[in-house]
Amino acid sequence: MKRRAERALESIDTRPYWQWICIDDAETCALCRKRHQRVFHYTDKIWERLPPIHAGCRCRFRALTSDGMAAQGLSLSSGADFLTADGKPK
């Protein structure tokens, strides 16, 4: 995931919106499913822990342009809604 993050950081000028993607099936945990397809700005504190965020986590993220977000009808989420005060997933 480090390489992916490095690549994503190289394109923040055009793709500053990072979308959480999980494999959505019966094995997906509730925490990850809640984040599925949500978009957070790359500076959002949710990215202080890049996926995978737990053993067996199959999540990843992809970087989007603002046009790409608009084309998919996506809006920006806030990591504060998905993290406890001390930064743990909720």
Ligand SMILES: [Zn+2]
């Ligand atoms: Zn996950």
